[in-house]
Amino acid sequence: MLGGLCFGQSVNTNAGTNFWFGYTETTDGVSASYVVYITTLKPTTGTVSIPGFAWSSTFTATPGITTRIVLPPPDVVVTSFNGPVNQAVNVVAGSNVSVFAAIEFSERSDNTCIYPVSALGNQYYVMDYTLCQSFSNFMVIAQGCKDSVEIIPSQTISVGGNHAANVPYTEVLQPGQVLLVQSNSDLTGSMVRSLNHAETGVIAGANWNCVYCNGTANPFYEELTPVNTWGENYVFVPTPQAQDQCRVLSEQNGTIVTFSTSGGPNTVTLNAGQYYDTTVNYASPVFINGTSPIEVGRFLRTGSCNNYYINNPTGSGRG
Numbered sequence: 001m002l003g004g005l006c007f008g009q010s011v012n013t014n015a016g017t018n019f020w021f022g023y024t025e026t027t028d029g030v031s032a033s034y035v036v037y038i039t040t041l042k043p044t045t046g047t048v049s050i051p052g053f054a055w056s057s058t059f060t061a062t063p064g065i066t067t068r069i070v071l072p073p074p075d076v077v078v079t080s081f082n083g084p085v086n087q088a089v090n091v092v093a094g095s096n097v098s099v100f101a102a103i104e105f106s107e108r109s110d111n112t113c114i115y116p117v118s119a120l121g122n123q124y125y126v127m128d129y130t131l132c133q134s135f136s137n138f139m140v141i142a143q144g145c146k147d148s149v150e151i152i153p154s155q156t157i158s159v160g161g162n163h164a165a166n167v168p169y170t171e172v173l174q175p176g177q178v179l180l181v182q183s184n185s186d187l188t189g190s191m192v193r194s195l196n197h198a199e200t201g202v203i204a205g206a207n208w209n210c211v212y213c214n215g216t217a218n219p220f221y222e223e224l225t226p227v228n229t230w231g232e233n234y235v236f237v238p239t240p241q242a243q244d245q246c247r248v249l250s251e252q253n254g255t256i257v258t259f260s261t262s263g264g265p266n267t268v269t270l271n272a273g274q275y276y277d278t279t280v281n282y283a284s285p286v287f288i289n290g291t292s293p294i295e296v297g298r299f300l301r302t303g304s305c306n307n308y309y310i311n312n313p314t315g316s317g318r319g
Contacts (some may be wrong), residue, residue, distance in 0.1 A: 001255070001282050003285045006061055006137070009278060012038065012048075012075050012119065012229055013116070013118075013239065014098050014099075014113050014114075014115055014116070014119065015041075015098050015116065016094040016096060016097070016115075016116020016117065016118050016119065016274060017046075017093045017094070017095065017096060017097070017116065018090075018091075018092055018093075018116055018117045018118075018144070019024075019090065019091040019092075019099045019115070019116050020087050020088050020089070020090050020117065020141050020142070020144055020201055020233055021077070021088070021089050021099075021101055021114045021141055021145045021201060021203065021223065022060035022076065022087055022089060022137050022139050022178035022203065023065040023077065023078075023087075023089075023101070023103060023139075023178075023221070024138070024180065024203055024204070024205030024206075024207075024221055025077075025137055025180065025182065025205070025207045025296050026077060026205075026207050026208070026219040026221075027207045027219065028219070029073075029077055030073040030074055030077050030102050030107065031073075031105060032073065032103050032104060032105040033070055033073070033102075033104040033105065034070070034071045034073055034076045034077070034101075034102075034103060035068060035069065035070050035071070035101070035102045035103075035104055036048055036068075036069045036070075036071065036089070036091065036099065036100070036101055036102075037065070037066050037068055037069075037099070037101075037102065037111075038059060038061050038066070038067040038069070038093075038097050038098075038099055038100075039061070039066055039097065039098045040061040040062070040095070040096070040097045040098070041063055041064065041096070042063060042095060043060070043061065043062055044060075044061050044093050044094045044095040044096075044097060045058065045059065045060050045094050046061070046091065046092050046093030046094060046097065047059070047060070047090075047091070047092050047095070047160065048069050048071070048089065048090070048091050049089070049090050049092075049208070049273060050071065050072075050075045050087065050088070050089055050223065050263055051078065051086070051088070051090060051175075051176040052075075052085070052086020052087055052088065052119065052148055052176050052177070053072075053075040053086070053087070055071075055072060055075055056260045057069055059092065059111075061097055062285060065262075066232075068135075070087065070197070072085040072279065073170055075087065076089060078139075078178065079226065081159040081180060081182070082161065082162055083160070083161065083170070084142075084171060084174065084177040084178065084179045085177060085178060085179075085180075086174075086175045086176050086177055087177075087178050087213075087253050088141055088176045088177060088178050089101075090176070091097045091114070091142065096108060098113070098115055099113075099114040099116075100114060101114050101159050101221075102221075103219055103221055108217075108218050108219060108220070110205075110218055110219050110220055110222075110264055111221065112203065112222045112223045113208055113280065114223055115201070115223055115225075117143045117144070117199050118199075119229075119286075120199040120200060120201055120226060120264070121200070121225075121226025121227065121228045121229065121264035122193055122194035122196075122197050122198060122199065122226065123191070123192070123193040123194070123199070123226060123228070123253060124191070124192045124193070124202040124224050124225075125139045125189060125190070125191055125192075125224075125229050125249055125273055125295065126154075126187050126188060126189065126190040126191075126192065126202065126204050126224065127188050127204060127224065127247060127249050127275070127295055127297045128185075128186055128187050128204045128205070128206060128220070129186065129206065129209065129211060129220065129245070129247065129297075129299050130185070130186045130206050130209060131189070132208060132209060132210040132214055132217050133302050134207055134209040134210070134217070135182050135183065135184060135203075135206065135207050135208075136155070136182070136183050136184075136185060136186050136187040136188075136205040136206055137159070137176050137180060137181060137182040137183070137187070137203065137205050137206065137207070138180075138181050138187055138190065138191055138192070138202055138203065138204045138224075139179065139180050139181070139202070139203045139205070140171070140173065140176050140178065140179040140181070140200060140201070140202055141173075141175065141177075141178050141200070141201035141202070141203065142175055142176065142178070142200070143199045143200060143235055144175050144176070145149075145175055145196065145203060145302065146172070146173070146175060146196075146199060147172070147173045147194055147196055147198050147200055148171075148172050148194070148195040148196055149170065149171055149175075149192055149193065149195065149200060150168055150169070150172065150191075150192070150193050150195055150251040151163075151168070151169055151170075151171065151181065151190065151191070151192050152153070152166060152167070152168045152190060152191040153165055153167075153181065153183065153187060153190045154165070154166070154186075154187055154188065154189035154190045154206050154273060155183040155184075155185035155186065155187055155190075156183060156184070156185070157183055158182060158183055158184060159180060159182030159183075160179055160180055160181035160182060160183065161292065170192065170195065175213055184309075187204075188247070188249065189273035189274060189275060190273075191273060192287075201223065202223070202224045203221065203222065203223045203224065204220070204221075204222055204224055205219065205220050205222065206219065206220040207219060210280075210302045211245055211299045211300060211301050212245055212279075212299075212301045212305050213302050213304060213305035214302070215302040215305065216302055217289050217297045217302070218258075220258040225295065227251050227293065227295075230251060230294060230295050231294070232289060232290045232291070232292065232293060232294065233287075233288070233289050233290075234287070234288040234289075234294075234296045235285050235286075235287055235288075236285060236286040236287075236288055236296060236298065237285045238255050238281065238284075238285065238286075239279050239281070239298070239300055241304075242298075242300060242301070243279060243280070243281055243301045244279070244280045244282050244298050244299065244300055244301065245277055245278075245279060245280075245295040245298075245299040245301060246259075246277070246278050246279070246280045246286065246288075246296065246297070246298060246299075247271070247275055247276070247277050247296070247299065248268075248270070248275060248276050248288060248290070248294050248295070248296050248297075249270075249274075249275045249294060249296075249297070250270035250271060250272060250273070250274055250275070250290070250292070250294055250295045251272060251292060251294065252271075252272055252292040252293070253271040253272050254269065254271065254292075255269065255270045255271070255290050255291055255292045255294060256268075256269050256290070256291045257269070257270060257276065257288065257289070257290045257291075257294060258288070258289045258290075259286055259287075259288055260280065260286065260287040260288075260289070261284065261286050261287075262283070266278070270294075272287075279301075
């Protein structure tokens, strides 16, 4: 297990040699498969480990072939919710690889791109989505070093301690630890920042979720991008033959967000941590502009309220 302090400049790439992450709660618990997928542009070797449980597995990555490693569920499924736990996963490679993590069970699954330490930052706003009987949650991951983080939850926290909405509190994570934070309400707009100015990882999720209406459901699981990587201009390309929910989240007060569509512009003003939802049909892309940095998320609608075909919902990306 690594020690010390982590500092650095984030780099906009998903390829690297050192990754730390964890798995948010899913309704399937230890019955699900928790999988790591590794790809590379040139041959390399490395190790996937869970330092807190002394579990590890070596791998050989080959260009054009996806390496699949299944983790032991009891080692990564968080069951203690009172504070940080030793359940972080670490991937180390001899040269650059890309890492993806997945939660798989029967017809239900979700996955995320995992960012290397070099691509992370020290401040995040959480983007999530919760409906049905879902818990909204996010996970903070220490990147191999001790990290003190300040959290300002947008809703009252029921898991990961008991904390009131909009009241800052601090947690200290040791190397190899993760902290799962959970609420019965949507935690979008919660703020997480490292008081050490260290690279920190944050993954958002929901254990069993619908989008826009009740019906078919899936777990949600997505690593977030730090605010220093957010942009002001986006092109939202709709899912073919489907309906998406577009969610826009603001970093600063007084941000004017403009949605330009074939039907004309639509404008909304957001403060820091506030978000706006709109439906995007598959017919044409939407151009989104903010007067200050924003994050844009895509959520595929639940099948029973998707006018084009029946499909399980998914949180397919934030950026």
